[in-house]
Amino acid sequence: MQAAESARACPTCGGRMYLRRRQGDHAVAEVCECARDCRRCGGSGFVYETRQETFSVRVGAKSYDVLAPCPCKVLARRVERFGEAAIPGVLANADFDGYTPSNEAQDRAKTAAKQFAFSYRKDNPPKGFVLAGPCGTGKTHLLAAVLSQLVLEGGVQAKYVEISLLYATIRRGFQEGKSGGEIIGPLSEVEVLAIDELGKGRGSPFEMETLDELIARRYNAGRTTLFASNYSLEPARKAVKTAGGYTRSEDLKGQAKDSDLLRDRVGERIYSRLCEMSEFIELPGNTPDHRRTRQEMDPRGAPRAHASGRRPPG
Ligand SMILES: Nc1ncnc2c1ncn2[C@@H]1O[C@H](COP(=O)(O)OP(=O)(O)OP(=O)(O)O)[C@@H](O)[C@H]1O
Numbered sequence: 450m451q452a453a454e455s456a457r458a459c460p461t462c463g464g465r466m467y468l469r470r471r472q473g474d475h476a477v478a479e480v481c482e483c484a485r486d487c488r489r490c491g492g493s494g495f496v497y498e499t500r501q502e503t504f505s506v507r508v509g510a511k512s513y514d515v516l517a518p519c520p521c522k523v524l525a526r527r528v529e530r531f532g533e534a535a536i537p538g539v540l541a542n543a544d545f546d547g548y549t550p551s552n553e554a555q556d557r558a559k560t561a562a563k564q565f566a567f568s569y570r571k572d573n574p575p576k577g578f579v580l581a582g583p584c585g586t587g588k589t590h591l592l593a594a595v596l597s598q599l600v601l602e603g604g605v606q607a608k609y610v611e612i613s614l615l616y617a618t619i620r621r622g623f624q625e626g627k628s629g630g631e632i633i634g635p636l637s638e639v640e641v642l643a644i645d646e647l648g649k650g651r652g653s654p655f656e657m658e659t660l661d662e663l664i665a666r667r668y669n670a671g672r673t674t675l676f677a678s679n680y681s682l683e684p685a686r687k688a689v690k691t692a693g694g695y696t697r698s699e700d701l702k703g704q705a706k707d708s709d710l711l712r713d714r715v716g717e718r719i720y721s722r723l724c725e726m727s728e729f730i731e732l733p734g735n736t737p738d739h740r741r742t743r744q745e746m747d748p749r750g751a752p753r754a755h756a757s758g759r760r761p762p763g
Pocket residue numbers: 543547548549550551555582583584585586587588589590591678679739740755757758759
């Protein structure tokens with residue numbers, strides 16, 4: 450929320466009027482003490498707004514009062530939606546300021562994610578992005594920062610899913626007599642969905658069909674999707690062309706299981722849609738693993754609080 454004059458001085462929330470924290474596996478938010486007990490609406494959640502409209506040329510413009518939701522109600526709704534976004538609890542407070550790029554690619558990733566989050570428009574949703582790179586390079590951190598900004602500051606409905614947890618949830622659903630579509634349906638309707646760990650899994654027909662259905666449904670509906678992956682976007686080897694000029698799937702099949710290319714992991718159909726839906730950002734293999742550098746910095750070997758986000762010297 451825009452920091453109100455009175456709330457700007459709040460030392461607890463820094464004027465944001467909400468606080469984020471971990472609750473179990475997920476991140477949740479709550480309205481800060483400074484923004485409770487709304488004086489504007491007296492707790493009713495509604496305020497009168499004066500509007501002007503011309504219904505008839507003869508009568509001219511008339512102003513009238515309408516009952517509109519009070520900003521405190523809007524804030525309460527955003528805070529609730531933040532919990533529904535299911536952002537990982539460890540990254541409850543992840544933001545852009547807490548992300549320190551250590552190379553040019555990370556700088557590009559941060560800029561792209563920030564640009565996406567701050568310029569997102571509901572009426573003209575932009576392309577998403579695929580953030581690929583090695584472990585501990587802040588991919589999930591950036592997804593969490595984007596979703597936080599969208600939900601809490603932009604009022605956008607967004608959700609985070611880790612792909613293997615999604616597969617597990619659907620499998621569990623089967624045992625309870627639910628169809629896969631019952632779980633995929635709502636995810637394909639979320640305004641902005643962040644899919645983490647894309648390409649992970651065994652690549653079983655069930656996993657491929659689930660992923661295909663989710664991505665195809667979002668693609669067809671023109672919804673924005675963000676992705677993070679440990680698999681590379683770079684074509685490390687030449688595609689095998691047939692006389693007709695396209696890659697034969699059997700040429701790729703044998704390699705897909707062991708491949709470290711995202712394209713092989715998700716298959717041509719999904720990869721083709723990703724190309725159209727997203728900007729590709731790749732962090733190089735030598736990007737430092739922040740989890741390890743953080744541990745090396747600590748003489749006792751204990752991980753430090755993630756807020757510092759600094760690289761070791763040298
Ligand atoms: N550039 C960075 N600046 C500050 N903190 C960072 C940076 N990169 C990573 N971190 C922190 O390191 C930890 C690991 O980051 P994160 O989980 O986002 O990595 P990841 O790229 O998603 O890794 P994985 O591929 O293993 O899922 C988090 O606590 C995150 O806040």
